[in-house]
Structures are given as structure tokens and as C-alpha cells.
Amino acid sequence: MSLRPSQPRRRAHSAERGFILALTLWIIALFGLGVAAINTWVTVAIENARTLRSRSEDDIALSDAKNEIIYAIATRPLTYRGLEVGSDLERPSLDDVMFQSMATAETSQFIAFDRRPYVLESNKNYVIQIQDGRGLVNLNRITPPLLRRLLAFYDVPEALRNQLPDTLQDWVDEDEFTRLAGAELPEYERQRRLPPSNARLITPMEAQNVLGWDEVPKLWEDNLKAPIFSTCQTAGFNPNTAPEASLLTHMPGLTEDGAKFVVTQRRERAFRHSRDFMEAANVNVPNEAFFFGVSPGDCMTIDFVNRSTNERTRISLTLVARSENQPWQVDYAFRIPSQYRGTLDGLDPQLTFPAPETLYAGSNSNGGIAGLR
Numbered sequence: 057m058s059l060r061p062s063q064p065r066r067r068a069h070s071a072e073r074g075f076i077l078a079l080t081l082w083i084i085a086l087f088g089l090g091v092a093a094i095n096t097w098v099t100v101a102i103e104n105a106r107t108l109r110s111r112s113e114d115d116i117a118l119s120d121a122k123n124e125i126i127y128a129i130a131t132r133p134l135t136y137r138g139l140e141v142g143s144d145l146e147r148p149s150l151d152d153v154m155f156q157s158m159a160t161a162e163t164s165q166f167i168a169f170d171r172r173p174y175v176l177e178s179n180k181n182y183v184i185q186i187q188d189g190r191g192l193v194n195l196n197r198i199t200p201p202l203l204r205r206l207l208a209f210y211d212v213p214e215a216l217r218n219q220l221p222d223t224l225q226d227w228v229d230e231d232e233f234t235r236l237a238g239a240e241l242p243e244y245e246r247q248r249r250l251p252p253s254n255a256r257l258i259t260p261m262e263a264q265n266v267l268g269w270d271e272v273p274k275l276w277e278d279n280l281k282a283p284i285f286s287t288c289q290t291a292g293f294n295p296n297t298a299p300e301a302s303l304l305t306h307m308p309g310l311t312e313d314g315a316k317f318v319v320t321q322r323r324e325r326a327f328r329h330s331r332d333f334m335e336a337a338n339v340n341v342p343n344e345a346f347f348f349g350v351s352p353g354d355c356m357t358i359d360f361v362n363r364s365t366n367e368r369t370r371i372s373l374t375l376v377a378r379s380e381n382q383p384w385q386v387d388y389a390f391r392i393p394s395q396y397r398g399t400l401d402g403l404d405p406q407l408t409f410p411a412p413e414t415l416y417a418g419s420n421s422n423g424g425i426a427g428l429r
Contacts, residue, residue: 139167178411189288189355191297260285280396288355368392
């Protein structure tokens with residue numbers, strides 16, 4: 057007679073085998089989740105590393121581009137056309153120096169400082185747009201009447217047009233005297249706002265902290281798309297580089313159609329002196345000493361555009377010729393938010409910013425420029 061395990065023992069063995077199978081499946085599942093988690097972590101880490109590497113490469117390229125621009129501006133002459141970068145440079149006559157602001161110091165090629173897009177010869181992935189600071193509305197120097205003209209173009213209500221010049225001047229001056237429509241420290245404290253700096257603006261965007269200036273968002277949106285304001289220490293106004301808003305602000309009597317005509321005319325031929333401009337604009341230049349000039353100043357706003365990502369970085373660069381440490385300084389730098397980045401369609405392939413090795417392509421052996429007379 058054969059021996060058979062009892063029914064309870066068979067059930068126990070079956071339950072034991074079922075538990076082991078379930079446990080094994082759970083362990084396999086946990087291992088699978090662990091592998092998946094590690095794989096995800098590795099993928100994210102690799103992607104972060106790639107992003108960091110790309111960012112580092114972009115930062116290096118941006119730094120290289122900035123250095124190339126500084127080198128070119130520091131070593132090449134500035135004229136009414138902009139930066140002369142070609143060969144066969146002619147020295148101006150004494151009359152030109154006195155009356156036409158180096159009007160004949162021209163070469164075969166130049167870089168305009170009116171935001172024309174130039175592809176970097178050394179890195180085709182980057183485009184630069186240089187804007188002369190003397191062509192913009194300088195918030196540290198603008199007079200109340202001219203500022204009210206600009207605000208009127210943006211349809212700012214009259215009460216606010218009268219307030220903003222006063223609050224701006226109260227923000228930058230060192231005294232505690234409150235102008236008629238201005239505001240000093242007590243008013244900012246009541247509204248729990250940042251206190252006035254009592255010093256010149258470092259960046260144009262700082263003016264949004266001034267009472268009332270944050271109530272004109274269109275002004276700041278346009279300034280991010282293309283510079284309207286500057287905070288340069290350079291004085292004066294240059295119609296060869298001024299955008300339409302700045303032309304209308306600085307030239308009373310100039311119409312919008314007149315401003316458009318001026319921009320069109322100067323692209324064909326930059327104004328050599330005030331008479332050229334007055335004939336094109338059909339207005340008289342304000343009779344203010346050292347106010348009007350047709351050559352760029354030593355401060356400029358530069359937009360760097362990465363063509364592959366459309367990322368834009370804006371810096372304000374000032375040449376400091378008398379500095380013993382370095383002949384330039386970056387006043388400020390920031391990345392423009394994505395919603396304000398326009399497109400660069402239809403780039404002219406002829407508009408390139410020369411690389412350092414081709415900047416002096418026409419130079420002779422002693423470092424001078426071929427054809428220099």
C-alpha cells in the first residue's frame with residue numbers, strides 16, 4: 057500500500073510555492089524599477105551634461121565675440137559712417153576735422169552702429185547688432201521736455217507724462233527735495249517699494265523701479281526688442297544711428313514720415329555733417345554746444361544673437377581710453393526673455409563682422425594700414 061501526503065500538506069506545499077513565485081516576481085519587478093530609475097537618472101545626467109557643455113560653449117563663443125568687437129573698436133578709427141574696417145584708409149584734412157567730424161576718413165568697408173545685423177566671420181552661428189549710445193534716449197541726461205515728447209508718442213496720459221520726468225529726476229538726484237509731481241523716500245516707503253538710489257541709473261531697466269515708470273509696459277517691451285534707452289555717460293545725439301523713436305524725441309518738428317525718410321536716406325549715405333541731416337529731415341538742429349554730432353560715441357549697446365537657439369544677450373560696452381588697467385568696461389549684461397526675441401530674416405551675406413586675422417588684411421609689415429596717407 058503506497059503512502060500519500062495528506063491533503064493539508066499538499067496545500068501547504070502549494071501555498072509555499074505560490075509565495076516564493078510571488079516574491080520572486082516582486083523582486084524582479086523591483087530590480088526592473090531600479091534599473092529603469094538608474095537608466096532615467098543616467099539619461100537626465102547625460103542631458104544635463106550636454107546642456108551644461110552647450111551653455112559653456114555658448115558662453116565661450118559670446119566672450120570671444122565680445123573680445124573681437126572690443127579689439128576692432130579699440131584699434132580701428134570711428135567716423136560718421138561707424139567703424140572703418142577696410143583698407144586704404146585716408147587721413148582727413150584739417151578742414152574735415154574741424155567742420156565735418158572726420159568725414160573723409162573712409163575705407164573700403166565699415167560697420168554701421170545703427171543695429172544692422174552682422175554675421176561674425178569667425179563664428180557664423182552668431183549675429184551681432186551694434187547700437188551707438190549717442191543715438192538713443194539717455195535716461196541720465198534727457199531733459200523733461202524731450203522726455204515728455206517721447207511719452208506722447210506712446211500715448212501716455214498727460215498727467216503721467218508730467219509725473220514721470222519728475223519722479224525720474226527725484227530718483228537720481230542726491231537731495232531730498234520733492235519736485236512738483238515727483239517722489240522721494242517717504243512716498244516709496246508708504247507704497248512699500250524699493251527706495252530711490254539717489255545716483256545715476258546703471259541700466260535702463262532700473263527705471264522700472266521709479267514711481268510711475270512701471271505703468272508704461274509697451275515702452276519696456278519695445279526697449280527689449282530693440283534699444284530705445286541708454287544710461288551711457290557719453291553726451292550728445294547722433295542722427296546717423298538713432299532709431300525713429302529717438303529721432304522724434306530729439307528733433308522737435310520732425311514728423312513720423314520725416315523720421316522714416318531720414319532712416320532710409322542714411323542707409324544709402326550717412327550724414328557727413330549737420331547740414332546733410334537738416335536737408336534730409338527738413339528741420340533745424342537745436343543750437344546747443346556739443347549736443348549734435350554725426351560720429352559714434354564711446355558707449356554702445358550690443359545684441360548678440362545665437363542663430364541656432366535664437367538666444368539673445370545684450371551688453372552695454374564703454375571704451376575707457378585713459379584707463380591704466382583695461383581700455384573698456386562692460387556696464388551691464390543680461391539675456392533677453394524669449395518672448396521679446398525677434399527673428400533675423402533675410403540676412404545680407406555681405407554684412408559680416410571681420411575676424412581679427414582679416415581685420416588688417418590690407419596692412420603693411422609695420423602694422424600700418426596700406427594706403428594710409
